[in-house]
Amino acid sequence: MSQIIHTEQAPAALGPYVQARKTGPWVFTSGQVALDPKSGEMMGTTAAEQAEQVLTNLLAVLGAAGARRDQVLKTTIFLVDMADFADVNAVYGRFFGEHKPARSTVAVSQLPKAARIEIECVAYTGE
Secondary structure, three states: OEEEEOOOOOOOOOOOOOOEEEEOOEEEEOOEOOEOOOOOOEOOOOHHHHHHHHHHHHHHHHHHOOOOHHHEEEEEEEEOOHHHHHHHHHHHHHHHOOOOOEEEEEEOOOOHHHOOEEEEEEEEOOO
């Protein structure tokens, strides 16, 4: 049995999907872009600036599912420009600190709302 996760602290889904699903102790998030959950406007112009909002949104979705950032096991980052890799790494490194999830980074030609970055993750709450 899976549970739909939704919070007003993160942007609503832009299509026919949910912010996350929780099945037992597992949380699977949809990709987050740098939309402000209140205004719906894109936050930041650089990938690094957008990464800050993306991770804030992701943390809100995880929190609504009863998960913490140190329970994230795997992330996937989608970047429009791999030249942004180092700048995004710096933001990502500060966000996760000593906890280092497994990660893939994929170059894509474009993202919804002209975003420069999108991140999704899988977390294990241990419940």
